[in-house]
Amino acid sequence: MSDRADAGAGHSEDATRVKYVAQVAAYWERGGLTYAAGLILGHLMVCEPADQTQADIAEALDLSAGSVSTQLRQLEAIGMIERFRAPGQRAARYHLPQDMWLKILNTERDRIAGLRTLADAGRAVAPTERPDRIGSLDKMVSFWESEWPETERRIQEFLRKERS
Amino acid sequence: MSDRADAGAGHSEDATRVKYVAQVAAYWERGGLTYAAGLILGHLMVCEPADQTQADIAEALDLSAGSVSTQLRQLEAIGMIERFRAPGQRAARYHLPQDMWLKILNTERDRIAGLRTLADAGRAVAPTERPDRIGSLDKMVSFWESEWPETERRIQEFLRKERS
DNA sequence: CAGAAGTTTCAGGTATAACTGAAACATGAG
């Protein structure tokens, strides 16, 4: 029995791993992704091998092929997974990008830009005698606009240094 | 005609203001709030006076009393509006907290804590011979854990200085 | 204390996003 894979230790490994995958999914769901997308991300965090086919994923997570296909496309679009078509392999493989957590920082840039838009548009419509509400938003945005580039730089430096 | 309020300039002010409110709502909707909650936040950004009753809000945004009540409670729970019961006034008033944008930073702390949980739990279930995926998450979290307190300090300093 | 004004609660209706399963489509192997 246990003829293939599961090269690891025992049986209950699976159970805790499933739990972890669900935990990751819950996290990303709060972040606006679908539960299925979160499951995929969680699975790709701990699966072995790290490269998985759509079929692998669908089976491991008990999702339909359609779901997996759709979610993978979306996740690829936002840079949270990478598709790799190996020559000589029928099926494409999917895995987390090495620099996924760096890529996610780009969403911060978008957030800041979005707030900038709100601040500017708000100035035009706010009661002229009351600049305070828009003003405090504007200040917060200004802070991040000036700090963020340097912060990003520090992150990259930190990650580089930390490589052991 | 135009018997009360609308002490401002002209008629088309309203139209652009409505648009702005919707814009704000769209922003917050992406952030996980409901559309109605976003509308309320948008309205409170530009309404005059800044303090509004539930009835004011419901009328301005064409929402039911029930909706407004529910959303205000939720928004108050996460610190994005403040309720003020003025003595001698029947109705409570609601407005944006002065330091709303500072309060929002607390959600960042929660995000970091959430990722720390994932990193630690992940270490326990990841294939032992492959610490890389969890490791890169761990590094990112470590960065923020060490940087965030100082960043918060700088924000507060910046906002204080910027007061004109 | 009685009634009005303000607020909350909640059952029901509605809209919508997510997932499935099957069919269409694409791609590589023989």
Place this chain on the structure above:
DNA sequence: CTCATGTTTCAGTTATACCTGAAACTTCTG
């Protein structure tokens, strides 16, 4: 070219979050 494997698309189902409207409840005022 033909078949098998892999992937995408999409109509239909299901689940769920949102909003409404009305009734219950609370809190002020006269």
